[in-house]
Amino acid sequence: MQMKKLIVIGGGPAGMMAAVRAARLGADVTLLEKNAELGRKLLLTGKGRCNLTNACGLEEFLGRFSGKGGPFLRDAFKAFFNEELIAFFQERGLSCKIERQQRVFPETDQAASVLTVLRKELDRLKVKVFLLSTVKEILVDDPAGGRGVVLTDGKRIDADKVILAAGGLSYKATGSTGDGLKIASQLGHAVIAPLAALVPLKTKPDFPKMISGLTLKNVRVLASDGKRKILSPVGELGFTDFGISGALILSLSGMVVKWLHEKKPVFVLIDLKPALSLPQLRARFIREASASPGKTIEQIFALFLPVELVKVFLTLVGVAGDIPVNQIKPIQRDKFIALLKAIRLDISGSLSIEAAMVTSGGVSLKEINPRTMESRRIKGLYFAGEMIDVDGDTGGFNLQAAFSTGYLAGQSAAG
Numbered sequence: 316m317q318m319k320k321l322i323v324i325g326g327g328p329a330g331m332m333a334a335v336r337a338a339r340l341g342a343d344v345t346l347l348e349k350n351a352e353l354g355r356k357l358l359l360t361g362k363g364r365c366n367l368t369n370a371c372g373l374e375e376f377l378g379r380f381s382g383k384g385g386p387f388l389r390d391a392f393k394a395f396f397n398e399e400l401i402a403f404f405q406e407r408g409l410s411c412k413i414e415r416q417q418r419v420f421p422e423t424d425q426a427a428s429v430l431t432v433l434r435k436e437l438d439r440l441k442v443k444v445f446l447l448s449t450v451k452e453i454l455v456d457d458p459a460g461g462r463g464v465v466l467t468d469g470k471r472i473d474a475d476k477v478i479l480a481a482g483g484l485s486y487k488a489t490g491s492t493g494d495g496l497k498i499a500s501q502l503g504h505a506v507i508a509p510l511a512a513l514v515p516l517k518t519k520p521d522f523p524k525m526i527s528g529l530t531l532k533n534v535r536v537l538a539s540d541g542k543r544k545i546l547s548p549v550g551e552l553g554f555t556d557f558g559i560s561g562a563l564i565l566s567l568s569g570m571v572v573k574w575l576h577e578k579k580p581v582f583v584l585i586d587l588k589p590a591l592s593l594p595q596l597r598a599r600f601i602r603e604a605s606a607s608p609g610k611t612i613e614q615i616f617a618l619f620l621p622v623e624l625v626k627v628f629l630t631l632v633g634v635a636g637d638i639p640v641n642q643i644k645p646i647q648r649d650k651f652i653a654l655l656k657a658i659r660l661d662i663s664g665s666l667s668i669e670a671a672m673v674t675s676g677g678v679s680l681k682e683i684n685p686r687t688m689e690s691r692r693i694k695g696l697y698f699a700g701e702m703i704d705v706d707g708d709t710g711g712f713n714l715q716a717a718f719s720t721g722y723l724a725g726q727s728a729a730g
């Protein structure tokens with residue numbers, strides 16, 4: 316039987332895994348990458364340590380993707396999930412470890428060792444890797460299935476099937492410049508507008524700037540567009556020159572950016588004391604103030620707040636810090652306590668998609684068969700990775716989605 320000729324466009328995690336799986340099943344695979352090396356973005360992941368997946372169970376995993384992304388990924392995860400991914404690297408000599416929040420990293424703490432395993436596997440399976448090869452167009456003129464691609468230098472390469480895994484639009488220097496989305500759109504595929512996700516947010520009031528660098532642990536955030544709300548779990552938030560960042564904010568940001576895109580007025584409320592109710596906080600304030608009536612308001616505020624925030628709170632409450640606490644008016648005390656549970660920040664925007672960790676939007680899920688990753692419009696064309704309209708939370712969810720959709724696309728195309 317003649318070997319199936321397959322082209323994979325994009326040498327990121329999705330494309331490399333697709334090529335490995337297809338070659339393992341006996342296909343003759345060519346991998347085309349526009350950069351001079353494979354996996355440029357992969358090397359940046361997890362601050363260079365590569366948080367390659369998460370060890371949580373399937374249902375929780377699916378819940379960490381926005382919109383319809385979770386249900387869409389179910390089949391891909393059934394084909395190849397976190398345990399299989401960890402075993403894939405383990406069998407090739409790279410052990411993994413599980414850290415807080417079930418984040419999985421290579422034992423080496425080096426994203427480069429993840430890339431080395433994938434590169435060696437591509438070599439072993441004799442995948443033809445062409446670097447500095449930018450695909451300009453996919454040819455689908457033959458409705459029965461004859462396919463090929465054209466590179467920017469005019470060269471044509473024929474194939475029976477094509478897997479498009481060219482990534483999203485963030486961190487352009489890594490090669491993710493949106494080519495894949497353009498090519499899909501030229502072929503008649505619906506592409507949902509790409510927006511930034513997992514991205515820091517800009518705020519209107521400038522007090523975050525005054526406390527830039529401060530990180531708060533064990534806080535909770537509520538984001539709202541006036542109608543809809545998202546409540547974060549308890550976690551970490553950081554203040555920056557332009558606004559807010561940190562794990563909690565990144566997780567909310569995909570939805571917030573969508574609301575901003577719809578021109579909705581978005582705000583967040585930060586709860587600095589999620590474990591305590593308003594009455595509990597009031598009782599504590601009264602207790603502290605009556606135990607030390609001679610202490611200044613500033614000193615009492617400091618019992619509730621990191622020192623950097625005391626000045627901010629004095630301004631927001633509108634009270635002088637150097638007067639004795641027994642002179643604070645009940646209305647000022649109640650305002651202070653209300654602020655502890657809900658400091659409001661109006662959101663003016665986000666950093667650009669360039670600075671986002673992932674791209675939301677992409678090729679519409681309606682036009683991809685989730686059981687195979689094949690286009691519902693064009694036979695013999697498959698999609699994998701970030702260019703599909705799925706985006707997940709931080710914690711290893713996006714790389715697993717790239718590896719799993721790549722694996723399934725490779726398997727289906729070779730099958």
Ligand SMILES: Cc1cc2nc3c(=O)[nH]c(=O)nc-3n(C[C@H](O)[C@H](O)[C@H](O)COP(=O)(O)OP(=O)(O)OC[C@H]3O[C@@H](n4cnc5c(N)ncnc54)[C@H](O)[C@@H]3O)c2cc1C
Nearest residue numbers: 325327328329349360361366450482490700701711713714
């Ligand atoms: C700073 C940062 C840190 C991150 N950390 C994590 C993490 O720890 N855990 C996690 O789960 N996720 C993380 N992510 C997200 C993760 O990196 C992506 O979800 C993942 O890389 C997507 O894989 P992909 O193969 O679909 O796309 P990409 O990795 O973007 O790969 C696409 C490839 O296609 C190539 N290409 C593009 N156009 C063409 C063309 N026309 N012709 C040929 N080749 C082309 C590109 O050069 C690129 O190499 C991080 C992202 C960033 C930016």
